[in-house]
Amino acid sequence: MYELEDKGVLVHDAIDPHAEPVAENEWLLEPEQKRGVSRRSFLAIAAAASAAGGLLLMDKPGQASARPLPTLATSGVSGSTGTARYLVEEDFHMPNAVTDPILVVPSGWDVRQAGGSFTFAYGRWAKVTDGGGLPIVMQRRFSAHTAGVLTVDFRFEPITQLNGVTWTIGTTGANAVVLTANSGQLSLQTPSGSQNLASTAIGTPMGVRVVLDLAAAQFTVSVNGALVASAVAFAQAATVLDLFTMQTSEAFVGNFYIDTVRIHRGFLVNESFVTVPSGLPADWTAAGAGAVFSVAELHGSSYADCYSLLVNTMAATETATFRRTFTAQNDDLTLEFRFLAPSGAQNVSAVLSAGTTAGLQIGASAGSITYADASGTPVVCYDCKPNLWYHIRVTTDTTSNLATVWVNGKTAASGVAIPAVSAIDTLTFGVGAGPSGKVYLDDIRLSLTPPLPSDYVPTPVPLDTGDYLVGVQTFAGWREGHHQGWDALSPYPSRKPLLGWYDEGDPEVTDWGIKWMVENGISFELACWFRPLDGVGQPIKVPDLGHHIHQGLFNSRYKSLVKFAIMYENNSSGATNSNDFRTVMVPYWIEYYFRDPDYLVIDNKPVFSIYSIPKLITTFGSAAAAAAEVAYLRTAVQAAGFDDLIIIAPQVDANAPTVGVDAQYKYSVGPVAALTEGYRQNLLTWRGNAVVDVVPTISMGQDQLPWNLTPGAWASVTDFEANATWVRDTFMPALPSTSLGRSMVLVDNWNEFGEGHFVMPSALAGFGYVNAVADVFGASAHGTNATPTTTQAARLGLLYPAARTQPLKELPAPAKPDDYWTRWTFDTDGDVEGWTNSEKNQVTNIQVQGGVLTATSIGTDPGLVSPDHLGIDANQAPWVRVRMKSDTPPEYLYFITDADPAWTQVKGTQVIFDAYNDEFGIGYAAVWGNPNWVGTIRQIRLDMMSTAGDFTIDEIGVVKVPLPALSLLVSGKYSRTAVPVIAPNGTPMVPAAYVVEAIGGRPEWRPDVQWFVAVRSGTTLIAQVGSSSAWAGATLVHLDAPCQWVGGRFYIAATYFQSLGFTVTWDATAQLLTITP
Structure with a gap:
């Protein structure tokens, strides 16, 4: 789990906006023989650098002509080829903001933003800001589309007037579609000129759908649901489509929101209204006197998916219908849609037909959901309540005229039998007329039902665990485009799952997970559940990050083999209140989860977790108010036919019993779980402080480098199994006979790859951790550890670019x-060696005797502070070592520096301490991973514990580790991953992007011309692979060695930065390179 607020990115000034013009085709930076870039003026080069190679722009920006539109048609390109799949599903919900300390880059995208910025607010908006001079370019590769129809949906909203903002769809060197927003118009660029399609307006969202037919080499364009162009020839010949690009012009200064980009193929119908912020799309035909069709903005799901169709029949005199036709189909079909009837009284219907001859018929009215049997008679199959979104999914068996709902x-x-109808070519929805006639519909999808692959996931063989109920906690954050994404993980190859960079929500992915769980004795999962960020009081359509449960688990083949439960992750969920909790959230949980036959229920009590009781x-305002809401939840669950609810929670306080919590557990044990003695002491201390019953958590440790840049530690498989055995043989039997923890145990965690605690089979330990679970709790040997073949794996990860690589x-x-x-060893009686009580004065009885320092904590935040002015070089002090014993392990080590003498939370690092049963142990604080551990360390403070108790310290030492050969210091800061290289002629070279960011600049990489471009303090920097010269502002700089591309990074001679006023020093003996202001 991880939530990140808006990352404010400073937009630096770009190059002089009054630079002399350059011809449009003059954009290639041609190096002169042995001299680097040519001698034409730098301003011309900078202007040329901003031009986009390959764009087919026959008219200059601002010169869109008033030529007639391309031929208009009454329907778009139709057809379906291949399995229906999304190739891009980018909602910009949480672009990757930690992989790079300066630049925010959505996972899977290549972004050039030296001249501006890409910023976002978590789950709400993403914004492109251009400072002028250099363009912002965002490119997204996707799985190659080589036949049939491809649909591209995107939505944007101008904040300022857009001039020269362009979107293209095509492949490298060929753009099949070029759209440009300029001077209040969205125009289509064609070989014959620029043609206006629709007006743009500041503050008004604009949705665009482009449907491309490769066979016909044509496309259609719809804007806000209205068809504005069809049968348009590809702008440039393309036999493959695999690249979406959005970019600004060099002249543009301004910004706009980009809401979503979704690219899909294979659907006969796919309408989620993400590009229709006005009314019914033009490719649907509406009827019904007095009915009103509109699109409403709701917030029952993500911001990107905030539009739903509203059919209002309150003034209608007949049933309102809207239908969509498509090429006649005789194969098996899958239809799904969602509807919301606030009053619950309206008739809602969906019909698949051949012309007017009805086949499949689904209806909802008078509290019931029905299907039509073979004679057309409605048969009730489910109940239907008001003010609740319903998700209907139906598959048909054409050969036998059967359906499953x-x-x-x-x-x-x-x-069940349905009417026998062939050549299905029409999908029709109906909403009955009446005074309560308001119905919302959404997520309408119709596709061919693909046959199950012959090499599908082998049937799992569950492992019996006897009386033990083993569960695993899961985090479903791995659907590309909806969270930080795989870009944050790919530089850390040990975290790569054995499934590859998989698509969360793919049922085949889910089935592999089920197989690996149940064959290793894991019988249930506890999944994170996030309420949509806004929309308090509005019915929930889909929870945030709900893909695993709603798309994967609910559609998986082996769902019945594993139980599931949910953890309400209220720390990162959207807001709620009493009314919303009772009328929206509780009914949703009961309907979608607790009623599911595969939900975890013990003694007729669903198991439910609330992440944070505080x-x-x-x-809700108070413990009493929270208790009232929990009591209401229990009552509602009992009214649904259960005896009660079992509520567990990982974050509790003294109010947990009052609120109604039955048991506590740990979501993450932390890095201490990498140890044996430390892990066991941690659980014993936790149990001793528990305010309710406990359920033990087995963990492999934690290392948060990808997300929080915080190093930790992982247990070896041997130590993990030893700890699990101790939990089984020692911890669980010591619990009271009535404790849930006598039989239930939770594993931390299945797939928290970013937070760095995961047991899912991966490159780190293969099946080691899950096999250990099986060996400890299983009644027999674990399964065969089957893994996907190359062919199988290729199906599991279409959303993340397959060939994408990043520097390790x-x-x-x-x-x-x-x-x-x-090093403080406390060897002299009475000498505390300069250590004192912290300013909070929560430590008493400090004394030194017999070679140890002893003291007592009398509060919740005790700390000991070292002597002042330590003068330690942070770059060569990666660890602080502590040997001690205490009633509870120490928690954090804090520090201040000469440059930053304030004690703050960010200058703190957890101490990983290995001690058990009040014995001496050794703890290390990995200060090397704290980005604020820089410069000269002035003082450190050891926070002993968070409770009252006694402690004894044997020694404290700041470990000294000299910098390795070939080290780089930029403004005094050392990076373990930014390593210089030495050119063949002996010239030290540096990773240019790292150095530019370290000195306050914004870099970008142009792979088409092998350029490195950056902007720093208004100065534009340009260099090229293989060139022996580069530009710094208007100055051509000779380089001591040609630029290189090494290990996915652009390297430039270090002395180049002298042209920016920096001092560059190379100590050949120490192999140390320093760049200082």
């Missing part, structure tokens, strides 16, 4: 030699 993920009717109390960042932790900057 699912409602909200549950089978409502299986293999946050729940804050939300995974390195071994620094050494821990017995060498110290300073």
Whole structure:
């Protein structure tokens, strides 16, 4: 789990906007023989650098002509080729903001933003800001589309007037579609000129749908649901489509929101209204006197998916219908849609027909959902309540004229007879007229039902665990485009799942997970559940990050083999209040989850988790108010036919019993779980402080480098199994006989790859962790550890670009030699060696005797502070080592520096301490991973614990580790991953992007021309692979060695930065390169 607020990115000034013009084709930076870039003026080069190679722009920006539109048609390109799949599903919900310290880049995208910025607010908006001079370019590769129809949907909203903002669809060197927003118009660029399609307006969202037919080499364009161009020839010949590009011009200064980009293929019908912020799309035909069709903005799902069709029949005199035709089909079909009837009284219907001859018929009215049997008679298969979104999914068996109906993920009717109709070519929805006639519809999808692959996931063979109920916690954040994405993980190859960079929500992915779980004794998963960010009081359509449960688990083949439960992750969910909780959230949980036959229920009590009880109390205002809401939840669950609810929580306080929590557990044990003694002491201390019953958590440790840049530690498989055995044999039997923890145990975590605690089979340990679970709790040997073949794996990860690579960042932790900057051993009785009570004065009885320092904590935030002015070089002090014993392990080590003398939370690092049963142990604080551990360390503070108790310290030492050969210091800061290289002629070279960011600039890479471009303090920098010269502003700089591309990074001679006023020093003996202001 991880939530990140808006990352404010400073937009630096770009190059002089009054630079002399350059011809449009003059954009290639041609190096002169042995001299680097040519001698034409730098301003011309900078202007040329901003031009986009390959764009087919026959008219200059601002000169869109008034030529007639391309031929208009009454329907778009139709057809379906291949399995229906999304190739891009980018909602910009949480672009990757930690992989790079300066630039925010959505996972899977290549973004050039030296001249501006890409910023976002978590889950709400993403914004492109151009400072002028250099364009912003965003490119997204996707799985190559080589036949049939491809649909591209995107939506944007101007904040300022857009001039020269362009979107293209095509492949490298060929753009089949070129659209440009300029001077209040969205225009289509064709070989014959620029043709206006629709007006743009500041503050008004604009949705665009482009449907491309490769066979015909033509496309259609719809804007806000209205068809504005069809049968348009590709602008440039393209036999493959695999690249979407959005870019600004060099002249543009301004910004706009980009809401979503979705690219899909293979659907006969696919309408989620993300590009229709006005009314019914033009490719649907509406009827019904007095009915009103509009698109409403709701917030029952993500911001990108905030539009739904509203059919209002309150003034209608007949049933309102809207239908869509398509090429006649005789194969098996899958239809799904969602509807919301606020009053619950309106008739809603969906019909698949051959012309007017009805086949499949689904209806909802008078509290029931029905299907029509072979004679056309409605048969009730499920109940229907008001003010609740319903998800209907139906598959047809054309050969046998049968259908299976699912409602909200549950089978409502299986293999039932339906009317025998062939050549299905029409989908029709109906809403009955009446005074309560308001119905919302959304997510309408119709596709061919693909046959199950012959090499589908082998049937799982569950492992019996006897009386043990083993569960695993899961985090469903791995659907590309909806969270930080795989870009944050790919530089750390040990975290790569054995499934590859998979698509969360793919049922085949889910089935592999089920197989690996149940064959290793894991019988249920506890999944994170996030309420949509806004829309308090509005019915929930789909929870945030709900793909795993709603698309994967609910549609998986092996769903019945594993149980599931949900954890309400209220720390990162959208807001709620009492009314919303009772009328929206509770009914949704009961309907979609607790009623599911595969939900985890013990003694007729669903198991339910609330992540943070303190946050729940804050939300509702008091412990009593939170208790009232929990009591209401229990009552509602009982009214649904259950005896009660079992509520567990990982974050609790003293109010947990009052609120109604039954048991507590740990979502993450933390890095201490990498140890044996430390892990066991941690669980014992936690149990001793518990305020309710406990459920033990087995963990493999934690290392948060990809997301939080915080190193930790992982247990070896051997230590993980030893800890699990201790939990089984020692911890669980010691619990009271009535404790849930006597039989239930949770594993931390299945797939928290970013937070760095995961047991899902991966490159780190293969099946080691899950096999250990099986060996400890299983009644027999674990399964066969089957993994996907190359062919199978290729189906599992279409959303993340297959060939995408990034520079590696995974390195071994620094050494821990017995060498110290300073070391306090407390060998002299009465000498505290300068250590004192912190300003909070929560430590008493500080004394030194017999070679140890002893003291007592009398509060919740005790700390000891070292002597002042330590003078330690942070670059060569990666660890602080502590040997001690205490009632509870120490928690954090804080520090201040000469440059930053304020004690703050960000200058703190957790101490990973290995001690058990009040024995001496050794703890290390990995200060090397704290980005604020820089410069000269002035003082450190050890926070002993968060409770009252006694402690004894044997020694504290700051470990000294000299910098390795070939080290780089930029403004005094050392990076373990930014390593210089030495050119063949002996010239030290540096990774240009790292150095530019370290000195406050914004870099970008242009792979088409092998350029490195950056902007720093208004100066534009340009260099090229193989060139022996580069530009710094208007100055041509000779380089001591040609630029190189090494290990996915652009390297330039270090002395280049002298042209920017920096001092560059190379110590050949120490192999140390320094760049200082």
